[in-house]
Each structure stands twice: as structure tokens, then as C-alpha cells.
Amino acid sequence: MNFTLHEKEDTIIALATPQGVGAIAVVRLSGKDAIKITNEVFKGKDLEKQPTHTIHFGTIRDGERIIDEVLVSLFIAPKSFTKENVVEISTHGSSYIVNQVIKLLIKHGARPAKPGEFTQRAFLNGQFDLAQAEAVADLIHSDSEASHQAAMNQMRGGFSGEISKLRAELIHFASMIELELDFTEEDVEFASRDDLRILVEQLLRVIEQLIGSFDLGNVIKNGVPTVIAGKPNAGKSTLLNALLNEEKAIVSDIAGTTRDFIEDEINIGGVIFRFIDTAGLRETTDTIEAIGVSRTQEKMKTASLILYLFDLTDTDMVEINRDINKLENLGVPFIKVGNKIDKANPHFINELKEKYPDTIFISAGQKENLELLRNRILEMVNLDKFRTGNTIVTNIRHYDSLVKTRQSLLDVIGGLDSHITNDFLAMDIRRSLHYLGEITGEITTDDLLANIFSKFCIGK
């Protein structure tokens, strides 16, 4: 999706609301001729003579035939999302009407928009930087309070502001050092090496923090991968169903019922968790079950959280100790969950409470104490960072650029330590600047833009 200059001049059109039947649908046009083209098919006031940010009632006509009664909103350049002339036509929400209106406007000179083309134009016309444009996409796709908050913070520019400020300071140093290159004979120092080191170290701290936030950001965006693991018949599938409130996984008293993992999302306290029900862990001679068991072990390694579920009626302390030991060695945070309290021996529960006071006791079958479990699950994800409105990186592209920035900044420090020549030092700084610029879009390539905006849907 590389745009030629000519394409950027086009007036584009797309349905801005979802496909299908609704009370109203909004068709949006953007471009130099957006108002002129709409005016040709609109019967009502002369749209070309109306001020910006006004709404007008009238009809859309193909010749004498009325297609619909509509409301037309006008946004005159540069006071619009794309900074071009923008028209929004609110029609009745039938796909027949929408298609007729779009076809008619195309006949009069508009062109169907490509995915993300509205947002791309907004970016190219300086409405916001690249990180913010990407946040628009995230915002549209966010389906929980947490992901919405992260996208909103980013769209409003918190993230980019921080990067741009530090980048500007570094640019200053780069130019000072490059200036020194012109005076090599004279042995002058425009840029204090000590100050440079302080700035680079400060930058590194910020970058480290942003890189560190990515794990959390990723989790907010894609859901916290949470594996339910335990012996066959512990009640893992029953627990998944209980949390989901639907009979998603097959439950039976035959050990080894679940063989492949089953996954679904659950919103707990505004955070999306991706629960993964797995094959029960045991030594088995059944080949298919064995594959399931090894997949479970793989899933456990990459999980952010494990619910270690054991059957209180069928597990002894020795086994529990051994499992907990294994989980501790794995290094993934886990919650100990004793299941089937409805049938458990109270003495055993007391014994466990003494040994492992943080155990949660539930009955998946009777849906008892599930609220306790939900609360504990939420506690395990450290959301404090996010709630205080700190900047969080949720985008893999930003993450990649940050990691590269960190490396080049470390090279700058290394260069300062070993007193490398100015031209090499300047190169390392320029490289850091390049990667920082990639994040906010001060440095872009057509490929990069095409890649980012193609992820949007048409009409965005």
C-alpha cells in the first residue's frame, strides 16, 4: 500500500460504522473535493457555502430518484480528523442504502478508501505521530478497561512526548559532537562528555522502564495467559466451565478426558485473562495423551500465571509438596487451588491451611469460592504500574525499536569508556536517534507505514 502523490490528492470514501443493519450508518469522505462531490448529489442547502462544523438535513438523489433522507456533517480543512475536507453522511442503517450512496459518490469522483487510509492521512498531515496513530487502532480493538486505558494514554501522547523530549536533548549532543569534527585540529570540546554520559544514562533508565512495561502492556492487550494445570480428574475442565459460565470443555470422571488444550478469554476486574485448560499431568502410555501432557508442560513454561489445581479428596501432602516444588523451580507465578471442598476431609483442609496458608479452597463443581479465586488471580497481575497512569508499551514495533535504542545507547557509553574517536561516537548517537525516531514516526519508510496502516480496517 504505497501511495503515489496522485493518490494522496484523491477524495476517499468508506462506511465508517460497522457493516450490517443498524439505526443509522455513517459514510465518510475525506479529500479536497469531499464537499463538492457530496453537494452534487445532495438536495438541501448549498453545502459549499456552509461553515465548518455544521449539520444539514436533505436528501441524497441519483437524478430524480431519492435514495435516502440524510444528515450531512461538514468539517472544513484543516479542522477535521484528516486535516482535509471531511463530510460525514448519516443515512438510515440499511446496507442497501449505504451501497447506493457510496456507489453514487464514487460515480461523482470519490474513490474507495484503503484500510487505515483515513488515519494514515491524519498522520501524514501532522494530526498526530505514529505511536498515536497506532494507538487509534488499539483503541478500536480494545475490549477491556485495561487495554482501553493503555491505548487512551498512548493516543493522548504521553508516550510520544517522553520519547520526543529525550530525543531532542540527544540531537543537541549529536550536533555538538559533529561540530567538533570540523575543528579536529584545534582540540576543542563543545559537548561535555560527562554531561553526555549523564544524559545517556538517564535515557537508558527511561528506555529500560519502557521495555520493562512491555510485558505488562502485552498482557493488557492480549490477555494474561493463565494455565490451569493439575492431575487428571482434578476438575480443571470443570473450573474452566465454571469461570466461563458455559459448558465449553468436556467434563467426565474418566481420567485423561482433556487431551488437547482448550482456551477462552474471561474478563476479571477489567483485565482479560486467557484461560487455558490442559491435559492432566501424569505418566501415561497412551501416545495421544502423552502428546497432550508434553503440550501442557510447554504451555506452563510460557504462561504468565498457573492455577495449580489439586483434588482434595485424592491427593496427599507428599504429592502436593512435590508439585509445589516443581512449580517453584519453573519460576512462573502460580496459585495453589484445592478443589472439591464439598467432599473433602476437614482435617486435611486444616493441615493444608497450616502448611500453605495462601491456598484457595474451592468447589468448581458447586461453584463455591470462585469469587475468592477471581480476586486472587487479579492480585497476581501487578496492575499498580498501569493504574497510576504510567506509560506502557503495548506495541511490538515500539518494543523492537526500544531494544535497538538500548543497544546503541550502550554502545555510546562503551565508546565514552574506551575514548573512541568522535566520528564513531557521533555514529552511535545517530543510530540511537534513528531508533527513537522510528517510534514516533520522525523516521519512517514507506514499507513501515504500509505495514502499520494495513492493520486497520477500511473506513478507519
Ligand SMILES: Nc1nc2c(ncn2[C@@H]2O[C@H](COP(=O)(O)OP(=O)(O)OP(=O)(O)O)[C@@H](O)[C@H]2O)c(=O)[nH]1
Ligand atoms: N464433588 C466434586 N466433584 C467435582 C468437582 N469439580 C469437578 N468434579 C468432578 O471431577 C471429575 C473430573 O472433572 P474434570 O473437570 O473432567 O477434570 P479434569 O481435571 O479436566 O480432568 P482431565 O481432563 O482428565 O485431566 C468430574 O466427574 C467432575 O464432575 C467439585 O468441586 N466437587
Ligand SMILES: [Mg+2]
Ligand atoms: Mg479436563
